[in-house]
Amino acid sequence: MPAPTAAKKVDVPVAPEAQPISQDEVETLLDAAAAANTLTLTEIPAETSTPILLGASDPGSDDFAAGMDIDEESRPKFAAAKDAETAVRREVRKIPIPPHRMSPLKASWSKIRQGRGARAPANNSRSDVRHSYTPLVENLKLQVRMNIKTKAVELRTSKSTTETGAIQKGEDFVRAYAMGFEVEDAVAILRLDGIYIQSFEIKDVKTLEGDHLARAVGRIVGKDGRTKYAIENTTKTRIVVAGGSKIHILGGFKEIGMARESVVSLILGKPPGKVYGNLRSISARLKERF
Numbered sequence: 001m002p003a004p005t006a007a008k009k010v011d012v013p014v015a016p017e018a019q020p021i022s023q024d025e026v027e028t029l030l031d032a033a034a035a036a037n038t039l040t041l042t043e044i045p046a047e048t049s050t051p052i053l054l055g056a057s058d059p060g061s062d063d064f065a066a067g068m069d070i071d072e073e074s075r076p077k078f079a080a081a082k083d084a085e086t087a088v089r090r091e092v093r094k095i096p097i098p099p100h101r102m103s104p105l106k107a108s109w110s111k112i113r114q115g116r117g118a119r120a121p122a123n124n125s126r127s128d129v130r131h132s133y134t135p136l137v138e139n140l141k142l143q144v145r146m147n148i149k150t151k152a153v154e155l156r157t158s159k160s161t162t163e164t165g166a167i168q169k170g171e172d173f174v175r176a177y178a179m180g181f182e183v184e185d186a187v188a189i190l191r192l193d194g195i196y197i198q199s200f201e202i203k204d205v206k207t208l209e210g211d212h213l214a215r216a217v218g219r220i221v222g223k224d225g226r227t228k229y230a231i232e233n234t235t236k237t238r239i240v241v242a243g244g245s246k247i248h249i250l251g252g253f254k255e256i257g258m259a260r261e262s263v264v265s266l267i268l269g270k271p272p273g274k275v276y277g278n279l280r281s282i283s284a285r286l287k288e289r290f
Helices: 025-037 061-065 099-117 129-139 165-180 210-221 223-235 253-267 272-289
Strands: 092-096 142-147 152-155 194-201 238-242 247-250
Touching: 061 152, 061 223, 092 165, 099 165, 129 142, 129 165, 142 165, 165 194, 165 247, 194 253, 210 223, 210 238, 210 253, 223 253, 223 272, 247 253
Parallel strands: none
Antiparallel strands: 092 152, 142 152, 194 247, 238 247
16 A cells, blocks of 8 residues: 555546658648639629619619609709708606795786786886796797696797707796796896806805804895895806805806805805905906906
């Protein structure tokens, strides 16, 4: 019995011995390889040199000419191309209206329905929104209605709607009006590209309650709205303070950033004088740029 540590013999399979190839088989293989590498070119007869059109008649035949109009120089005539009608998919959007914006919307809805013939009230001409919704109906070709039960404005595309993003623009416009922006300011969303709305709450910047929150809102608005108007005129934006804690900013991307920086500084307790100084420097930079 071999020891456990002894080397074990491994059976290695023996390769089969190669059988010699005869001289006749070698010559046969060489002839086959030469035939495979040889390309024989045959001349095409002149009768078959013309191209063959599958599924078509002879260009000189009567059947071919009958199916196509040909001019004097044997060139085909085609009808003028027509613009295909663009089909817009039917879409419906519902925009909920907050309770504090229902009364202004109801009061102005009759003027909206009357169209251009409605007269603006004498006390406040900006409350007439007939010019605001004419872009929805006339320019964007949307159907608009107010659902009293669900307290939402419903927008729907029609057969006349041609613009693909019309309903999205209409939704953004109605949402801006529901947030508290004036109609003339919200119309900028429909007329200009690159206009956005950014919303945030005061508590997102600093946790304030009670009188501290009221004082922060007072610093943002200022006496008779002077601070808010200064920020709006300098940064070319519009600011709405809704609900005593929510702030909405309407404008371009860079302009919103500058206005938000000023509002955040006022929330954190920065004196309005320093904010005015920053606004003056911002205004000077904008004038130099343009």
